[in-house]
Amino acid sequence: MRVIVSDKKFDPAEELATFTQAIGNDGAVVSFSGHVRGGGIDALILSHYPGFTEDHMRAFGQEAEQRFEINAWVIRHRVGEMKPGEAIVFVATSAAHRRAAFEAADFIMDKLKTQAPLWKQERRGDKTEWIEPRTADYQDAQRWS
Amino acid sequence: MKLTILFFGRFCALSPQREWEVPDEVKTTDELTAWLSKQLPELGQLMAQAGAHIALNQTILHEAAEISVGDEIAYMSAMSGG
Numbered sequence: 001m002r003v004i005v006s007d008k009k010f011d012p013a014e015e016l017a018t019f020t021q022a023i024g025n026d027g028a029v030v031s032f033s034g035h036v037r038g039g040g041i042d043a044l045i046l047s048h049y050p051g052f053t054e055d056h057m058r059a060f061g062q063e064a065e066q067r068f069e070i071n072a073w074v075i076r077h078r079v080g081e082m083k084p085g086e087a088i089v090f091v092a093t094s095a096a097h098r099r100a101a102f103e104a105a106d107f108i109m110d111k112l113k114t115q116a117p118l119w120k121q122e123r124r125g126d127k128t129e130w131i132e133p134r135t136a137d138y139q140d141a142q143r144w145s
Numbered sequence: 146m147k148l149t150i151l152f153f154g155r156f157c158a159l160s161p162q163r164e165w166e167v168p169d170e171v172k173t174t175d176e177l178t179a180w181l182s183k184q185l186p187e188l189g190q191l192m193a194q195a196g197a198h199i200a201l202n203q204t205i206l207h208e209a210a211e212i213s214v215g216d217e218i219a220y221m222s223a224m225s226g227g
Contacts, residue, residue, distance in 0.1 A: 119154035120225035
């Protein structure tokens with residue numbers, strides 16, 4: 001169970017390989033990676049509150065452990081300036097069976113999308129704009145309440 | 146009284162300053178916000194926006210709290226999520 005928040009680029013395939021090596025006897029691993037969308041933005045800039053942000057993310061993982069029968073999870077999140085195509089987030093969960101692993105990964109992502117203490121800006125040319133969660137993100141998160 | 150005051154999200158444009166010397170008569174986060182609003186006139190407007198929060202020593206406040214020397218207070222606009 002771990003949370004990594006860093007401005008360093010990461011490779012989701014390497015993260016998955018590392019996670020999978022350590023899952024013990026579990027039969028199901030689910031992973032999700034989110035990437036900076038193209039379509040006109042030059043950069044995505046994420047800022048965080050060191051310590052506070054990691055604590056919140058850890059709480060999301062711990063809540064997933066309590067709600068679903070998962071045995072391991074990892075959250076890796078990039079901060080700083082990212083270019084289209086670069087990985088922003090990687091989440092993986094493992095469980096004895098697939099349903100718990102799927103649901104826990106989905107749950108953690110919904111929490112990250114709506115409640116993670118991160119502040120996001122998109123840069124297009126010389127304009128920078130603050131981005132906040134979409135209505136759809138909040139609706140997704142409500143599925144778990 | 147020396148405090149660490151951090152600004153996140155839309156607040157970060159207000160000031161890069163982290164260490165603040167605050168008058169001793171400022172004893173609560175509400176009083177701090179009122180005092181800071183005189184130094185940083187846009188603070189009050191940002192605090193009125195949906196989703197704005199204050200954290201004291203990395204705990205989000207839901208009501209005013211007393212502050213002490215060395216405390217860390219963070220002003221945060223609505224969180225964007227990941």
